[in-house]
Amino acid sequence: MNLAIIGATGNVGRKILEVLEKSEVAVDNLILVASKKSEGKKIFFKKKEFIIESLAEYDFSRAEFTIFAAGSEIAKEWVTIASKKTIVIDNSSFFRMEKDIPLVVPEVNASVLKEHNNIISNPNCSTIQMVLVLKPLHDKYRIKRVVVSTYQAVSGAGKVPMDELFSQSKDYLQGKKIISKNFTKQIAFNLIPHIDVFSKDGYTKEELKMINETKKF
Numbered sequence: 001m002n003l004a005i006i007g008a009t010g011n012v013g014r015k016i017l018e019v020l021e022k023s024e025v026a027v028d029n030l031i032l033v034a035s036k037k038s039e040g041k042k043i044f045f046k047k048k049e050f051i052i053e054s055l056a057e058y059d060f061s062r063a064e065f066t067i068f069a070a071g072s073e074i075a076k077e078w079v080t081i082a083s084k085k086t087i088v089i090d091n092s093s094f095f096r097m098e099k100d101i102p103l104v105v106p107e108v109n110a111s112v113l114k115e116h117n118n119i120i121s122n123p124n125c126s127t128i129q130m131v132l133v134l135k136p137l138h139d140k141y142r143i144k145r146v147v148v149s150t151y152q153a154v155s156g157a158g159k160v161p162m163d164e165l166f167s168q169s170k171d172y173l174q175g176k177k178i179i180s181k182n183f184t185k186q187i188a189f190n191l192i193p194h195i196d197v198f199s200k201d202g203y204t205k206e207e208l209k210m211i212n213e214t215k216k217f
């Protein structure tokens with residue numbers, strides 16, 4: 001199998017590579033893609049060197065499977081184009097609630113994979129963990145209501161916010177002025193009790209993702 005990863009330099013892309021390295025999935029040809037600014041950078045996978053390619057010039061027919069881990073904006077722009085030439089597994093929220101696109105956690109609903117139009121969507125990270133636990137309970141007892149609290153690391157927001165935590169922590173310890181760019185408040189030595197932006201009904205987008213995606217299973 002030939003496999004391409006779009007967003008290979010990001011948090012999710014690098015985690016996918018880490019998992020693949022330990023897995024028994026045989027990849028004949030791995031293609032690593034990111035933005036223009038990462039073009040030419042090197043990543044090591046199974047002790048072999050891979051050169052990052054730029055998405056703008058990438059030909060999607062080079063791999064049977066393409067994992068997108070580059071966010072909703074990139075998914076919106078490229079996934080449908082890519083799906084004409086490759087089977088796409090998208091990690092962003094962009095396609096999750098689309099009626100004809102399967103939203104899959106293999107341990108929970110792999111059977112829906114029988115029908116897809118080359119786009120398969122992957123739920124929010126908190127949703128995945130939750131439905132894994134809920135599925136056997138629901139099968140046996142039919143769950144009516146779930147009360148959830150999540151405590152999430154800065155890494156969940158991506159590598160740029162993670163860098164902000166690092167540099168802000170340094171500034172904080174050196175008594176320098178704190179500037180927040182990716183969060184609503186100082187994140188260094190702090191805990192912000194909401195994730196993503198608020199919608200009109202008072203829920204945050206992260207909360208709504210968990211509510212709505214879970215109902216699609």
Ligand SMILES: NC(=O)c1ccc[n+]([C@@H]2O[C@H](COP(=O)([O-])OP(=O)(O)OC[C@H]3O[C@@H](n4cnc5c(N)ncnc54)[C@H](OP(=O)(O)O)[C@@H]3O)[C@@H](O)[C@H]2O)c1
Pocket residue numbers: 006007008009010011012013033034035036037038039055056069070071072074091092093124125155156157158159160
């Ligand atoms: N972090 C999590 O725990 C988590 C969990 C589940 C799902 N997700 C979802 O997975 C997606 C990726 O998240 P992440 O945390 O990995 O983000 P991230 O760390 O910010 O990484 C983003 C990746 O997208 C690439 N990218 C950005 N702009 C691009 C462009 N114009 N063309 C091509 N590539 C581009 C980046 O490449 P450069 O390095 O070249 O900029 C990088 O490889 C998001 O949709 C997120 O919601 C994240």
